[in-house]
Amino acid sequence: MRFILSRLLSGVAVIFVVSFITFIILMMIPGDPALLSLGTEATPENVEALRDAMGFNEPWYVQFLEWFTSFISGDLGRSYLYGEEISTLILQRVPVTVSVALLSLLIATPIALFIGVIAALYQNKLPDVLARTLMQIGDAMPSFWLALLLLVYVAAGSSLFPISGFTPISEGFIDSILSILLPSFVLSLGLMGTMIRIVRSSMLIALKEDYMLLAKMNGISKFKTIVKYPLRSAIIAPLTIIGMQMAGLLSGVILVENIFSLPGLGRLLLVAVQQRDLFLLQGIVVVIVSTVVIINMITDILYRLANPTMRIGGRDE
Amino acid sequence: MKHLTKIGTSLLIAGIFLGTQTASAQDDDTLNMALSVDPDGLDPHRTTAASTFQITNNIFDTLVKVTPEGELTEGLATDWEISEDGLTITFNLRDDVEFHNGEAFSADDVLYSFERLKADESPRANDFANITEINVIDDYTIEFVTENLNASLASDFAYPWTAIVLEENEEELRNSPIGTGAYALEAWVPQQNLTLTKNENYFDEVHIDTVEFTMMPDATARTTAMLSGDLDIVGVSGDLVSQFEGNDSFQIIENQSNAVQLMAMNLGNEFLSVPEVREAINLAVDKDLLIESVFWGYGEKIGSHYPPVLLGYEDHSEAYAFNQEEAVAVLEEAGFEAADITLDMYLPSDYQSYVDAGQIIADSLENIGINVNIEVVEWSVWLSDIYTGRDYDLTVVGHTGRLDPYVLLARYHSESSENYFNYNNERIDELLTDVQTELDEDVRYEMFSEIQDTLAEEVPALYIQSPIGLSVTQANVRGYESYPIDIIELKNIYFE
Numbered sequence: 001m002r003f004i005l006s007r008l009l010s011g012v013a014v015i016f017v018v019s020f021i022t023f024i025i026l027m028m029i030p031g032d033p034a035l036l037s038l039g040t041e042a043t044p045e046n047v048e049a050l051r052d053a054m055g056f057n058e059p060w061y062v063q064f065l066e067w068f069t070s071f072i073s074g075d076l077g078r079s080y081l082y083g084e085e086i087s088t089l090i091l092q093r094v095p096v097t098v099s100v101a102l103l104s105l106l107i108a109t110p111i112a113l114f115i116g117v118i119a120a121l122y123q124n125k126l127p128d129v130l131a132r133t134l135m136q137i138g139d140a141m142p143s144f145w146l147a148l149l150l151l152v153y154v155a156a157g158s159s160l161f162p163i164s165g166f167t168p169i170s171e172g173f174i175d176s177i178l179s180i181l182l183p184s185f186v187l188s189l190g191l192m193g194t195m196i197r198i199v200r201s202s203m204l205i206a207l208k209e210d211y212m213l214l215a216k217m218n219g220i221s222k223f224k225t226i227v228k229y230p231l232r233s234a235i236i237a238p239l240t241i242i243g244m245q246m247a248g249l250l251s252g253v254i255l256v257e258n259i260f261s262l263p264g265l266g267r268l269l270l271v272a273v274q275q276r277d278l279f280l281l282q283g284i285v286v287v288i289v290s291t292v293v294i295i296n297m298i299t300d301i302l303y304r305l306a307n308p309t310m311r312i313g314g315r316d317e
Numbered sequence: 318m319k320h321l322t323k324i325g326t327s328l329l330i331a332g333i334f335l336g337t338q339t340a341s342a343q344d345d346d347t348l349n350m351a352l353s354v355d356p357d358g359l360d361p362h363r364t365t366a367a368s369t370f371q372i373t374n375n376i377f378d379t380l381v382k383v384t385p386e387g388e389l390t391e392g393l394a395t396d397w398e399i400s401e402d403g404l405t406i407t408f409n410l411r412d413d414v415e416f417h418n419g420e421a422f423s424a425d426d427v428l429y430s431f432e433r434l435k436a437d438e439s440p441r442a443n444d445f446a447n448i449t450e451i452n453v454i455d456d457y458t459i460e461f462v463t464e465n466l467n468a469s470l471a472s473d474f475a476y477p478w479t480a481i482v483l484e485e486n487e488e489e490l491r492n493s494p495i496g497t498g499a500y501a502l503e504a505w506v507p508q509q510n511l512t513l514t515k516n517e518n519y520f521d522e523v524h525i526d527t528v529e530f531t532m533m534p535d536a537t538a539r540t541t542a543m544l545s546g547d548l549d550i551v552g553v554s555g556d557l558v559s560q561f562e563g564n565d566s567f568q569i570i571e572n573q574s575n576a577v578q579l580m581a582m583n584l585g586n587e588f589l590s591v592p593e594v595r596e597a598i599n600l601a602v603d604k605d606l607l608i609e610s611v612f613w614g615y616g617e618k619i620g621s622h623y624p625p626v627l628l629g630y631e632d633h634s635e636a637y638a639f640n641q642e643e644a645v646a647v648l649e650e651a652g653f654e655a656a657d658i659t660l661d662m663y664l665p666s667d668y669q670s671y672v673d674a675g676q677i678i679a680d681s682l683e684n685i686g687i688n689v690n691i692e693v694v695e696w697s698v699w700l701s702d703i704y705t706g707r708d709y710d711l712t713v714v715g716h717t718g719r720l721d722p723y724v725l726l727a728r729y730h731s732e733s734s735e736n737y738f739n740y741n742n743e744r745i746d747e748l749l750t751d752v753q754t755e756l757d758e759d760v761r762y763e764m765f766s767e768i769q770d771t772l773a774e775e776v777p778a779l780y781i782q783s784p785i786g787l788s789v790t791q792a793n794v795r796g797y798e799s800y801p802i803d804i805i806e807l808k809n810i811y812f813e
Contacts, residue, residue: 030697030698030701031698031701032697032700032701033697035700035701035705036696037363037364039365039366040365040704042440042705043734045437045442046439048437049436049437049438050438081357081358082357082358082491082507083358083360083489083490089507092506093508148537151535151537151538152537155541156541156545163538163545163547164531164533164538164542165510166509260535261532261533261534263508263509267508268507268508274667274695274696275697276697
């Protein structure tokens with residue numbers, strides 16, 4: 001319990017600090033939202049009047065405090081760009097990004113586990129060489145290129161996949177999965193390389209452990225031993241990086257969301273930065289940071305469940 | 318292996334399910350279009366984005382409309398009259414118009430809309446500062462009094478930003494606007510899709526019931542969707558149009574735009590303030606090659622700040638024709654060593670073609686020995702530092718066209734806040750002041766022609782081209798026309 005509580009508190013602190021830093025950085029980077037909105041027609045008087053109307057002429061700490069107090073009360077404010085509630089905009093997009101991220105993890109994890117374990121069992125033999133080649137390809141293939149190839153040759157060539165857009169689950173589960181299958185596949189390939197590598201190496205280490213020898217001496221079959229001991233530690237390895245990769249996934253998501261015209265958080269973030277929609281950007285960053293913090297927390301807890309020796313100091317409730 | 322079998326089985330099941338679904342047939346009552354850029358809100362008085370006006374122009378009406386040929390025609394106003402002194406314009410309004418929510422349209426809405434357009438935080442405040450008084454004469458008559466004579470007064474009421482809005486809708490204009498236009502907004506999920514439905518009470522004929530815009534930021538995705546029949550109309554760039562050429566299922570529509578693309582030079586720079594240096598820069602660049610390689614040949618070469626489609630165009634496209642030896646000679650004669658000149662070029666990252674063009678120009682300048690440092694900046698930085706701050710030496714950008722040449726050229730006035738060239742020529746200042754009050758059209762166009770000649774000679778910029786816009790439609794689409802101001806009239810489009 002104490003462990004969970006302390007993780008929770010540090011999570012809240014991270015969210016506060018990150019939102020504060022984002023705010024400061026946005027204040028400092030060049031580019032004026034008022035000027036952007038007025039374009040090449042602006043006069044200095046226009047810009048001043050619009051800055052006033054947008055509330056950007058207040059000191060930065062007043063703006064931040066105003067934002068933070070309303071954030072605490074659950075109000076993210078209105079997007080200047082779209083005139084819409086920021087929470088509405090984010091909620092519209094969360095299902096898209098979350099489904100893409102989850103599906104890509106669902107594709108990547110079993111495949112990576114399977115290949116990684118096989119590669120470790122047949123170290124330096126043909127399956128291992130093939131697996132390592134696959135890792136290289138997964139790492140080296142530019143995802144934008146793969147995305148375009150899939151779009152032009154798979155999506156356009158068959159009526160299975162829509163070329164653009166997202167079908168919500170409410171309009172049919174299979175249609176929904178199909179609308180994100182190709183982008184998820186692109187993302188999963190990027191994940192797989194790292195995952196296979198980690199599974200393979202942790203499996204190799206586990207195979208060399210003394211208990212393997214002990215099990216062999218006790219006459220337990222190799223298959224049984226592997227399933228019971230090294231495989232368990234091999235599963236923990238990708239669990240940790242899933243947490244870390246979630247953050248990395250988001251940057252990949254921006255790219256595939258653009259190519260497959262998926263209305264997800266990544267694209268919203270991009271527009272918020274380009275258009276200097278300060279509060280929208282703040283809102284998205286806080287939501288993303290919170291997600292990563294929560295996922296890390298969950299992986300931490302899962303980690304401890306999967307491997308009792310990880311429990312801090314060995315004692316546990 | 319068990320895993321794999323399971324995956325295989327589920328894929329098989331998915332396949333069976335899908336096999337029973339057939340691709341939806343093309344719906345005659347729905348027009349499918351793609352948008353590459355999301356609208357920045359749907360408030361026509363608070364945006365400058367052409368992509369936004371392409372939508373709002375169908376939701377709202379203006380007092381005056383424009384024909385594809387550039388002539389003014391009736392909109393919400395049936396006719397108008399300009400007083401003898403040219404200072405007052407009186408509009409007679411339609412009495413049979415309703416807003417999408419059923420509210421009747423009257424002169425008060427016009428008054429409200431123009432007051433809002435003139436407000437300080439409006440990007441057009443400056444354009445309409447000349448209007449000093451707006452008088453509602455009766456429900457369907459309204460007059461505008463101007464301070465200074467403006468020979469092109471009526472055309473000011475045709476731009477899509479002069480849309481008539483409803484006062485009670487003010488708070489929601491950005492996301493759920495109510496207008497009088499041919500189409501009403503049905504739904505808008507930013508970055509996803511935007512749906513317009515036909516206004517059944519519209520005073521003019523509207524063909525298609527529903528227009529569905531899908532946001533597709535990627536160009537390959539747009540062409541792929543067009544090729545597979547998911548879209549009816551799409552804008553394409555020169556490199557992608559070849560996929561549609563020679564295919565009878567599509568029509569390719571070329572539209573000579575009235576925009577001008579150029580490389581601006583900052584005359585505040587010690588070298589660029591010298592006319593010979595600017596001349597040498599113009600001589601050093603092969604514009605034909607530039608248009609061919611960056612814009613795939615879809616552009617009309619220009620030599621001054623004036624698009625060929627605009628009335629009164631003077632052809633200066635061959636002025637300072639490409640000749641790098643002459644460029645070096647001009648520099649030497651003026652006493653400059655090319656290697657001593659170093660210039661900073663800033664390019665807006667949001668516009669790939671300007672970045673590409675800038676790189677080719679920089680190469681050409683390095684060929685004659687001038688050093689160029691390229692920096693690619695975000696559009697917001699470009700606006701604040703380059704355009705407004707005038708902190709640059711060279712930059713490549715485009716300027717959208719206008720119906721009246723004065724508005725196009727006004728930025729060359731030495732005191733204009735839009736004169737980011739820091740160009741200063743007394744004769745030009747005088748012409749730009751006089752042309753506003755000159756009522757004789759012939760004399761006005763003589764003045765415009767003198768301004769064009771001067772700009773072509775003194776070259777405060779390297780004038781590159783006026784682009785040709787390319788659209789592709791399915792073969793059965795009719796009534797899709799291009800207009801001299803960047804708008805789409807959806808009501809005229811129909812399927813054959």
